[in-house]
Amino acid sequence: MSAITIIGQGPAALLAASFIQEVQQDCVIVADSEGSLPLWSGSFDFHAPSDDISNPWSLLDRQPLMLPAETWAFLWESLVGFERAAGIPVAADIPSHNWWTITCTGKSKSVFVVPQWQYVQKTFLPVWFIGFQGLADSMADFQCHTYQQQTGVDAGFHVLPNPTPWTPSWGPIRWASYMDTDEGLSWLLSEIQKVAPEIPKTWPILLPQVIGRRRAEHNLQALTTALGQMVFEYPLVTPSLGGMRIRDRWVWYLKKQGVPFLTGRAISVEKGWVTLADGRQWHSDHVIVATGGILGGGLEVMVDGRLRDPLRDTVVGRMPPGRAIDLYSWGQPADYGTPEMTACGSQCGGWDPNQDGNGGAMILATVWQSLCRTGIFSNLGSCNSERSVTHVGK
Amino acid sequence: MWENDDACIKCSICISVCPVYGQDLEFPGPKALGPDWFRAYQANPLTVPSEHVDDCTFCQLCEASCPVHVPIAHLIAQHKSLKKKTWRINLRDRILAHPHWVARYPRLANAPNFLVRPLGFGTQSRWPRPQRRVAPLSSSPQADTRQIVGLFVDCYSRGFDQDVLSAAQALLELWGFSVRLLPHASHCCGAAAYAAGQPEEGQRIAHSTYDAMTPGLTDLSQIVTLNATCDSTLREEWPLYWNLSLPVPVLSFSEFALDKAPAWFWDAMHKGMTARQEQGETTSWIHTTCRSRVSRGDGILEQLADKAGLAAIQPLNLACCGAGGSYAFKEEHEKTAHALGAAALEQVTETHDRIIVDSGTCALHLTQITGALAKHPAYWLYQRFLSLTQRSGDIASQEK
Ligand SMILES: Cc1cc2nc3c(=O)[nH]c(=O)nc-3n(C[C@H](O)[C@H](O)[C@H](O)COP(=O)(O)OP(=O)(O)OC[C@H]3O[C@@H](n4cnc5c(N)ncnc54)[C@H](O)[C@@H]3O)c2cc1C
Ligand code: SF4
Numbered sequence: 189m190s191a192i193t194i195i196g197q198g199p200a201a202l203l204a205a206s207f208i209q210e211v212q213q214d215c216v217i218v219a220d221s222e223g224s225l226p227l228w229s230g231s232f233d234f235h236a237p238s239d240d241i242s243n244p245w246s247l248l249d250r251q252p253l254m255l256p257a258e259t260w261a262f263l264w265e266s267l268v269g270f271e272r273a274a275g276i277p278v279a280a281d282i283p284s285h286n287w288w289t290i291t292c293t294g295k296s297k298s299v300f301v302v303p304q305w306q307y308v309q310k311t312f313l314p315v316w317f318i319g320f321q322g323l324a325d326s327m328a329d330f331q332c333h334t335y336q337q338q339t340g341v342d343a344g345f346h347v348l349p350n351p352t353p354w355t356p357s358w359g360p361i362r363w364a365s366y367m368d369t370d371e372g373l374s375w376l377l378s379e380i381q382k383v384a385p386e387i388p389k390t391w392p393i394l395l396p397q398v399i400g401r402r403r404a405e406h407n408l409q410a411l412t413t414a415l416g417q418m419v420f421e422y423p424l425v426t427p428s429l430g431g432m433r434i435r436d437r438w439v440w441y442l443k444k445q446g447v448p449f450l451t452g453r454a455i456s457v458e459k460g461w462v463t464l465a466d467g468r469q470w471h472s473d474h475v476i477v478a479t480g481g482i483l484g485g486g487l488e489v490m491v492d493g494r495l496r497d498p499l500r501d502t503v504v505g506r507m508p509p510g511r512a513i514d515l516y517s518w519g520q521p522a523d524y525g526t527p528e529m530t531a532c533g534s535q536c537g538g539w540d541p542n543q544d545g546n547g548g549a550m551i552l553a554t555v556w557q558s559l560c561r562t563g564i565f566s567n568l569g570s571c572n573s574e575r576s577v578t579h580v581g582k
Numbered sequence: 583m584w585e586n587d588d589a590c591i592k593c594s595i596c597i598s599v600c601p602v603y604g605q606d607l608e609f610p611g612p613k614a615l616g617p618d619w620f621r622a623y624q625a626n627p628l629t630v631p632s633e634h635v636d637d638c639t640f641c642q643l644c645e646a647s648c649p650v651h652v653p654i655a656h657l658i659a660q661h662k663s664l665k666k667k668t669w670r671i672n673l674r675d676r677i678l679a680h681p682h683w684v685a686r687y688p689r690l691a692n693a694p695n696f697l698v699r700p701l702g703f704g705t706q707s708r709w710p711r712p713q714r715r716v717a718p719l720s721s722s723p724q725a726d727t728r729q730i731v732g733l734f735v736d737c738y739s740r741g742f743d744q745d746v747l748s749a750a751q752a753l754l755e756l757w758g759f760s761v762r763l764l765p766h767a768s769h770c771c772g773a774a775a776y777a778a779g780q781p782e783e784g785q786r787i788a789h790s791t792y793d794a795m796t797p798g799l800t801d802l803s804q805i806v807t808l809n810a811t812c813d814s815t816l817r818e819e820w821p822l823y824w825n826l827s828l829p830v831p832v833l834s835f836s837e838f839a840l841d842k843a844p845a846w847f848w849d850a851m852h853k854g855m856t857a858r859q860e861q862g863e864t865t866s867w868i869h870t871t872c873r874s875r876v877s878r879g880d881g882i883l884e885q886l887a888d889k890a891g892l893a894a895i896q897p898l899n900l901a902c903c904g905a906g907g908s909y910a911f912k913e914e915h916e917k918t919a920h921a922l923g924a925a926a927l928e929q930v931t932e933t934h935d936r937i938i939v940d941s942g943t944c945a946l947h948l949t950q951i952t953g954a955l956a957k958h959p960a961y962w963l964y965q966r967f968l969s970l971t972q973r974s975g976d977i978a979s980q981e982k
C-alpha cells in the first residue's frame with residue numbers, strides 16, 4: 189500500500205494529498221463521507237471576519253501555532269498553486285493586504301485567498317446587488333441597506349422574478365443547476381437587461397453565488413461581455429456553491445494525479461496499520477488523521493493521545509509515542525518521537541475556526557506540521573527549525 | 583427502521599453529490615425523498631409519495647456522502663415501494679426487477695420496438711445482444727494454488743457478457759485457481775428489484791439465490807464478482823438489509839486480481855510488446871461505477887490497469903454514467919440517463935480508445951454514448967495477455 193495514508197477527505201486531507209503529490213510521493217485517501225467543503229463559501233479564512241487587516245502578516249502571531257513568516261509565505265503560495273492547478277480561479281499573487289468581500293447580509297468581510305467568481309474590493313465602492321425572488325438567502329434589499337449603512341457608500345438593488353421552471357423547493361444547488369443550462373443563462377441575461385438601464389455603468393453587478401456549478405466562470409464572463417459591465421457573485425450561507433466547486437475540482441485534480449479515494453470507515457489505526465470497518469487492512473509508513481470533527485463524529489484525538497471513534501465510543505488507536513500530550517501542540521515535531529501518525533485539520537486541539545474565523549490558517553498550519561513529521565519536506569529548512577514550532581497556545 | 587434513519591442534520595451535502603439532482607430540474611433530490619419523506623411518513627403514514635421518486639437511480643452516492651450516515655438511498659427505495667403505478671409500468675418494472683428471467687432467455691432483449699414501447703421500455707438506449715457461452719480460453723494453469731474460487735455469474739454476464747465471463751474464468755484458472763460458477767442456473771442478487779423500489783421482492787430473490795448458492799460454498803476460499811452492484815449487494819446489503827450472510831468472503835474481480843494474480847502474470851503483461859503493438863496503444867479510460875465507488879472507492883481500477891501495463895490511464899469524470907442497471911431502459915429515464923453519460927464525451931473523443939468499467943450495463947451504455955468499446959477489466963486483461971503471449975484467438979472474435 190501507499191507510503192502515506194490520509195484518513196478524511198475534507199480540505200485538510202485534500203491539501204495534505206496535494207503536498208504529497210507535489211513531492212512525488214504516493215498517498216491514499218480513505219474517508220467514510222464527504223468532508224465539509226460543500227459548506228464553505230470558498231475563501232480560506234485567516235482571522236475573525238470583522239477585522240480590518242491591512243497587513244496579513246500581522247495575523248500570524250494570532251494563530252495557535254506560530255510559524256515563521258517564510259513558512260506562511262510558502263504555505264500560502266502552495267495553496268494558491270494547488271487551487272490554480274485544480275482549475276479554481278484564484279489570483280496568482282500571495283496577498284499583501286486583505287480584500288473586502290460582501291456577504292449576503294450586506295456586511296463586509298475581510299478575505300485573502302478567494303476564487304475570482306466572488307466579488308472583492310480593496311476599498312468600499314458603489315455596487316449593485318441583485319437578488320432572486322425565489323432564493324431565500326438572497327435578500328438584496330436588506331443587503332443593500334446594510335452595505336450602505338456600514339460603509340457609507342452608495343448602492344442599489346433589484347430583485348428578479350422567478351424563472352418559469354422555478355418551484356418553491358429550489359435551493360441554491362438547484363438554482364446553480366439551472367444556470368448551467370443555456371435556458372438558465374439566457375433567462376438571467378434577459379432579466380438583468382430589463383433593469384440594466386437603471387444600473388450605473390461603472391458599478392459592478394453582484395449576483396447570488398448560484399451562477400452555475402460547472403459553468404460559473406463561463407456564465408459570469410458571458411454576462412460581463414453582454415452587459416458591458418463587471419458581474420460577480422456574493423457568497424450565500426450553506427450549502428455553498430463556492431465550496432462545492434472547489435471540492436469538485438480539487439478532488440478531480442487529485443484523482444487525475446492518481447490519488448486513490450477509498451471509501452470506508454477507519455476503525456483501528458495502530459502502528460501504521462489502518463483497518464476499515466469492511467475488513468480491509470494495510471500498512472503505511474505514516475498515517476495522517478484528517479477526520480474533522482464538526483459533522484458526523486469523525487475520529488477524535490483525546491488529551492491522552494488516544495484516538496476515539498465517537499460513533500462507536502471505542503478507542504481505535506493511539507498517537508505515538510503513547511503518552512499524555514498537550515492537544516495545543518498537535519503535530520509538533522518536538523512532541524513526537526516517531527513519525528507514524530499525525531493529525532491535521534479541525535480536529536486538532538487549540539483551534540476553533542468557527543469562532544476565530546481562521547479555518548484556512550488552521551488547515552495550512554496543521555497540514556504543514558503533519559507533513560513535516562512524515563519527513564517528505566526534509567529538504568525544507570523550516571520543518572526542522574526549532575523556532576518553526578514555537579507554541580503560543582491561547 | 584434502520585440505524586441513523588432519523589439522524590439527518592439537514593446539511594445538504596447529499597444534494598451536492600446527487601447526479602440526478604444536478605441534471606433533472608424536477609427531481610427533488612436525496613434529502614427530500616429520503617430523510618425528509620421518512621420523517622413526514624413517520625408522522626403521517628398517509629403521506630403521498632413523490633411523483634418523482636422513481637427517478638432516483640439508486641446509485642447510493644448520496645448515502646456515501648452523508649456525514650451522519652443516514653441510509654438515504656434505502657429510505658428512498660422504501661419510499662418508491664409506496665408509489666402507485668399503472669398496470670403497464672408495473673408489468674415493465676416487474677420484468678426489469680427480475681433480470682435473471684431475461685438472462686435465461688436473452689433473446690427477449692431483441693424484442694422489436696413496437697412490442698416493447700407500449701410497455702414503457704425505452705427505445706433510445708441500446709439493448710444488449712445475447713452472447714452464447716464461450717468456452718474458457720486459457721491453456722493449462724501455470725500455477726497451482728489448490729484453492730477453489732466461486733465466480734458469481736450475475737444475470738448480465740450470463741446472458742449478454744459471456745466474453746467477460748470466459749475471460750475472468752480463464753484468468754483465474756491461469757493463476758492456478760479452480761473455478762466454480764455460482765449459482766448454477768440464472769439467478770439475481772436482488773439489486774435490480776431493490777433499485778426499482780421492490781425491497782421485499784428483492785429480498786425474496788436474494789434468498790432464493792442464496793439457497794441456490796450455498797450448497798457449493800463450503801470448500802471455497804473466495805467468491806469473486808464481475809459486477810460492482812452485485813458485489814456490494816452480496817457483501818454489504820445481504821447481511822445488512824436481508825439478514826443473509828455468506829460464509830465466504832466476497833471480492834470484486836479487480837481487487838482479487840490485484841491481490842492474488844501471481845508475479846509471473848504481471849511480468850508477462852509488461853514484456854514482449856512489439857513496437858507495432860506499442861504504437862497501437864490507446865488511452866485507457868477508467869469508469870469506476872457509482873456502486874463500486876460507494877462500496878470500495880475510486881482508484882482501484884486505475885491500479886489494476888497500471889499493474890497490467892496498460893498505457894495512458896485516465897479516469898473518467900463521471901459520478902454516475904446513467905445506466906443505473908435497468909434505469910436507462912425505461913422510457914421516462916432515457917433523457918436523464920443519456921445526459922449523465924454524455925459527460926464522458928468531453929473526454930473520450932477517439933472511438934478506438936478503450937473504456938474499463940466494472941459493470942456490464944454501464945459498459946453497454948458508455949459504448950453507445952462514446953462509440954468506444956467499454957468492457958470489464960477481466961476482458962481487457964485477458965485480451966492483453968493473449969496478445970502479449972502470442973496466444974491464438976481473440977475473445978471478441980468468438981462472440982456470437
Ligand atoms: C458550516 C461551516 C462552514 C465553514 N466555512 C469555512 C470557510 O468558508 N472558510 C474557512 O476557512 N473555514 C470554514 N469553516 C471552518 C473549518 O475550516 C472547517 O471546520 C474545516 O473544513 C474542517 O476541515 P477538515 O478537513 O479538518 O475536516 P472535515 O472537512 O470535517 O473532514 C473530515 C473527514 O474525515 C472523515 N472521517 C472522519 N472520521 C473518519 C473515520 N473514522 N474513517 C474514515 N473517515 C473519517 C469524514 O468522512 C470527512 O471526510 C467552516 C466550518 C463549518 C462548520
Ligand atoms: S447528507 Fe445526511 S445529514 Fe446532510 S442533508 Fe443529506 S441526509 Fe441529511
Ligand code: SF4
Pocket residue numbers: 599600601602603611612637638639640641642643644645654655658
Ligand atoms: S441514490 Fe443516487 S440518484 Fe438516488 S437520490 Fe441518492 S444520489 Fe441521487
